[in-house]
Amino acid sequence: MTERNRRTVRDLRRANRTAVLQRLYFDGPMSRQALGPATGLSSGSVSNVVAELAEDGLLEEAGVVESDGGRPRTLLRVAPTSGCLIGVDVGETRVRIELFDLALGELARAELPLTHQGYDVGLIVRHIADGIATVLRAGRVDPARLLGVGVGVPGILDRGGPDGAVVHGQTIGWHAVPLESLLREAVELPVGVRFFINNGAKALGQAEMWFGGGRGVKDAVIVLFGSGVGACIVTDGAIQGGERDSAGEWGHLTVSVRGRRCRCGARGCLEAYTGSEALLERWQEAGGRLPAGADEESAVTALIAAAHPQDAGTAPDPVAAAVLDETAEYLGAGISDLINLFSPERVLIGGWAGLQLGPHILPAVRSYAAGYSLAHPAGRVTIDLGLLGPDAVTVGAATLPLADFFAHGGRRTAPVTEESVPPPAEGWRTGLESRVQREGGPGANRAGVSWGTGPGGTVVREG
Template sequence: MAGRNGRTVRDLRRGNRTAVLQRLYFDGPLSRFELGPATGLSSGSVSNVVADLIADGLVEEAGSVDSDGGRPRTLLRVAPHSGQMIGVDVGETRVRVELFDLALTELARAERPLTPQGYDADLIAGHIRDGVAEVLTAGQADPGRLLGVGVGVPGIVEHTPDRGAVVHGQTIGWDAVPLERLLRSASRLPDGVPYFIDNGAKTLGQAEMWFGAGRGARNAVVVLFGSGVGACLVTPEVEHGRAVEWGHLTVRVRGRRCRCGAPGCLEAYAGAESLLARWREEGGRPPQGTDEETALTAMLAAAYPPEGTAPDPVALAVLEETAEYLGAGLSDLINLFQPERILIGGWAGLQLGTRFLPAVRRHAATYALRHPADKVTIDLGRLGPDAVTVGAAILPLAEFFAAGGRRPEPATENRLPAWRAALEERAPH
């Protein structure tokens, strides 16, 4: 039965369960007494919800704490083994698949290396399916406890009613690839296990906002700096983040040709692939037959050698120019969105790291408007190379929390009559 605001009793129950689960997850262990003010629920509602969650196996006791003159209070936490998630990072050098428990502890992982010519959609889908099967076996997982598979991909993701998630990845040659349908076509997972497919920069942003350097910020931009560059914008209006194709902002009219085909994109100057290409074009000698990560390590070693050794002037000049382009690109984000924080992640961002950051900050302040530039901090992300995978695993976890910790019920023809369903909705919690 719906109230005046259109919410049913079932909606209220789900919202109460969501509130308790989220507070225990982010701030726990907590006692029932602490959950009241933390969630805004009455003590009776907290007791009912906690009893329900314990009965479902989602919440468990985690010791006790002394109270002021009374009996010790029992602490509660979300039970780590009550659910599992899979996170997938479709990067530009590898496909990484990880299995996590509900506390995002890694249980198993699998990786498949990629070559620049290895972006065939069927091949990628096969790597994901094989990786999922591998981690489920290695982690001795129960597919019945699997909340879903989250996948972070390069490109724009369109969610369609007939084909599921469709990926437009122009830089890797994907034109409206129905990735979700490809994954389901030969999946060994139960039909009820959902897939959550989104842009890799967004999953990186989700991870940093939940567990990394973005915690506590209301407005932030999380930058993915890898073979290419991308960004995720998080604001109060876009709570879970929105991927923005920042790498294809034009920074130079009639400039270098980007992988997307357009001239002068930021990615053509600030992505790791273009950075290495420019070093090669200027006479540098990246190691042959290695992946981009190894080549970038060699470039950094050449530009910043041990004391007493002369640096490679070409590598140093290209890196310094890249820092200026990256700083100028960040200034556009500062002027447009006025964030509290900008966080830089991705494998190339982490490699360049603290050595690169002072120059990037200096150039961002030079090109940005003074007022928003004075209010923003620019730092590295904290979650390391697994951030995209963790963020992808968060996608099914966030949906699970939003549903009050209830898995989707399988479709059935033996549905309750309408009168019976209405009575169940009206039943007291």
């Protein structure tokens, strides 16, 4: 009985710390007096929790506010410098690693391009290890300040084994890859700094739901549109998927029986018609010509330029235009399946290809999705582009250790568990706000950023 009571008190203190931290993080700065009604805690509990968090270095003063007839009240906020996070996006054209402060303000980044033969497991692990070392060095950050490293990957995650997250990435040739244990062996990090691995579409979805176009929405679908396609399903505010995490594999929905061969080996998958890799193949089959030596992203740019030339005197290429319209129809049809199945309030399209193609195909995607959907669920949904830009997966990956940090009341040495954290309230104030403003919409360049080169040709950006 004594042990049970001790455990209950510990859990209550952790829950109180979590409540205060989350409220200050997403709604702060806020006074002690305002924290009581906002969290439902007594004034005594608030004072105790605030004192603990301040002693741990997690809070800082953020000015004062006048009160009605009383003394000015000190405002508090979560200290951005009290910890750091790393987000990793194992994409299909590059591995991107970003270092953030606790408010998700970017401190440094590294990018390492991938070729079609770039999915060798050892190469990916080395890229991640090198990138982590590079951003820590560029950001002048002591690794002891890290709260964790989040990693977004293509494929299905299995967390049931003793070695941590195992990745089943059929389209990239990964079969039961023990990525978490490989990273722990390859990356030298302080004891207690964990890796948090999830599907890239789900990482993107969490970022958009917390800080982007999904804020305030309970039922949503976030589409990751790159070389392949995937989706994050959010129902009643919770991202769908359990220990065997297959909910992001929407791209392998069959849309054409005995259709085109997909990268996964099956025929007729949605990805075989909408992924940028398949899009470029279809353009070439129809007579289109890729620029010599072009990588996937620049080839998509060339396709868009052919279909929508900037020069008023140049006629649009009808072949390129037809390929884009067909892509929009398949994407709209695939989205209609999600609309009919889940009845979301909002569908957001992100990923580098989605943001690049979106301004040109979004109206057609909306029209096709409405035409293929049932009228009632189609009548409540909006379809838009994501707001966090092409590196939203790294932001989402960084929220994985951040969510764990909140769930354990700001403790850095918490036991391994998978606890969920509710999405932020509308009053959030983090580094992501300036990120959205700087982006100026999908595909926009950021200002005030310097670039350099790290080891092995790594591109490093410090802001």
